Amino acid sequence: MTDAQRLVRPALDELVPYEPGKPIEEVQRELGLERVVKLASNEGPHGPFPAALAALERTARQLNRYPDGGAYRLRTALAERLGVAFEQVAPGAGADGVVDCAAQALLDPGDEIVCGWPSFPSYVIDARKLGAVPRTVPLRDHRYDLEAMLAAVGPRTKIVYVCYPNNPTGTMNSRTELEAYFEEVPEHVLTVVDQAYFEYVADPDYTDAVEWLKAGCRVLVLRTFSKIYGLAGLRVGYGIGPADLVTALGKVRRAFDVSSPAQEAALASLGDDEELARRRALNEEGRSVIEAVLRDRHEVAGPAVANFVYAEVGDGGAVFDALLRRGVIVRPLGAFGAPSAIRVTVGTPEENAVFAEALAGLSLVR
Numbered sequence: 001m002t003d004a005q006r007l008v009r010p011a012l013d014e015l016v017p018y019e020p021g022k023p024i025e026e027v028q029r030e031l032g033l034e035r036v037v038k039l040a041s042n043e044g045p046h047g048p049f050p051a052a053l054a055a056l057e058r059t060a061r062q063l064n065r066y067p068d069g070g071a072y073r074l075r076t077a078l079a080e081r082l083g084v085a086f087e088q089v090a091p092g093a094g095a096d097g098v099v100d101c102a103a104q105a106l107l108d109p110g111d112e113i114v115c116g117w118p119s120f121p122s123y124v125i126d127a128r129k130l131g132a133v134p135r136t137v138p139l140r141d142h143r144y145d146l147e148a149m150l151a152a153v154g155p156r157t158k159i160v161y162v163c164y165p166n167n168p169t170g171t172m173n174s175r176t177e178l179e180a181y182f183e184e185v186p187e188h189v190l191t192v193v194d195q196a197y198f199e200y201v202a203d204p205d206y207t208d209a210v211e212w213l214k215a216g217c218r219v220l221v222l223r224t225f226s227k228i229y230g231l232a233g234l235r236v237g238y239g240i241g242p243a244d245l246v247t248a249l250g251k252v253r254r255a256f257d258v259s260s261p262a263q264e265a266a267l268a269s270l271g272d273d274e275e276l277a278r279r280r281a282l283n284e285e286g287r288s289v290i291e292a293v294l295r296d297r298h299e300v301a302g303p304a305v306a307n308f309v310y311a312e313v314g315d316g317g318a319v320f321d322a323l324l325r326r327g328v329i330v331r332p333l334g335a336f337g338a339p340s341a342i343r344v345t346v347g348t349p350e351e352n353a354v355f356a357e358a359l360a361g362l363s364l365v366r
């Protein structure tokens with residue numbers, strides 16, 4: 001054991017560092033491909049909103065200043081739109097930053113979190129970093145099994161994560177299932193309802209989880225500007241929850257975690273409902289294309305309601321490699337707990353067509 005290894009907390013022993021995907025340019029160079037499309041990270045394909053681009057230009061001149069650590073204007077605007085108090089809005093470096101703050105604020109070594117699995121890995125990773133114990137509950141029919149999750153709640157459970165819709169399967173629970181869950185969940189638990197894909201979902205049964213907060217449930221709702229708003233590179237998201245919890249999240253968040261360009265671009269993105277609707281519609285069209293080509297050869301999870309599609313392909317790593325060689329980067333799902341599956345993000349119509357063509361060429365892995 002090296003000196004450095006001796007210094008590192010044992011809680012980190014089991015953790016595998018995040019392995020970033022290769023940049024598009026690197027894949028192009030390595031494989032000698034002219035065109036590479038990335039449908040791997042559930043980013044929106046359309047770039048920032050026009051008003052956000054203008055705001056970014058303005059803020060560029062003031063980058064000598066630190067950001068507003070309290071994100072005052074962004075929080076005020078969000079609170080107003082959501083009909084909650086300013087004190088109930090927690091800004092974060094992406095929704096992921098809020099997951100990190102929630103874990104830091106709530107979890108002592110030996111405490112537990114419950115989440116469905118396969119699901120968004122940060123819930124598990126952030127708990128493990130702190131020496132807390134993740135209880136992962138298998139999905140049922142590719143959907144969160146809320147009854148089984150309630151059964152996994154114990155006296156040391158601090159957080160239950162409900163990924164709504166779930167990444168990577170793209171599926172959601174019904175309103176009735178969630179209502180039954182909130183009836184049953186014990187008082188000592190914080191439920192984090194992760195609505196990172198909120199703006200994409202058109203299903204009439206899909207519920208704005210802030211409703212449950214307003215009804216008095218102990219819930220933290222997560223949202224982000226990384227997806228439909230096209231600001232993934234800036235890292236800005238937020239949580240909406242009880243004021244005392246938001247205060248606690250503020251204690252563990254780094255002072256300047258949300259940069260000023262991120263705050264300004266997020267703020268400028270709010271209110272363009274026309275652009276939101278346009279992107280939602282384009283996404284639905286693209287998603288049906290991706291679903292159809294995948295369903296031709298594989299079992300597809302559904303109904304998929306967000307901007308990605310999950311398919312059982314046998315060996316996710318092999319299909320990932322084969323598609324990569326044809327210039328399409330998708331997500332193999334080993335790290336999400338689903339090594340037999342891939343997840344494909346909806347791209348632009350052109351990108352979706354490239355994917356369809358690449359998949360059709362994979363006769364070997366049919």
Ligand SMILES: Cc1ncc(COP(=O)(O)O)c(C=O)c1O
Nearest residue numbers: 094095096120167196224226237
């Ligand atoms: C379910 C879910 N939650 C949270 C995030 C984090 O998003 P961000 O940190 O970019 O806001 C993602 C990103 O892929 C996600 O899929």
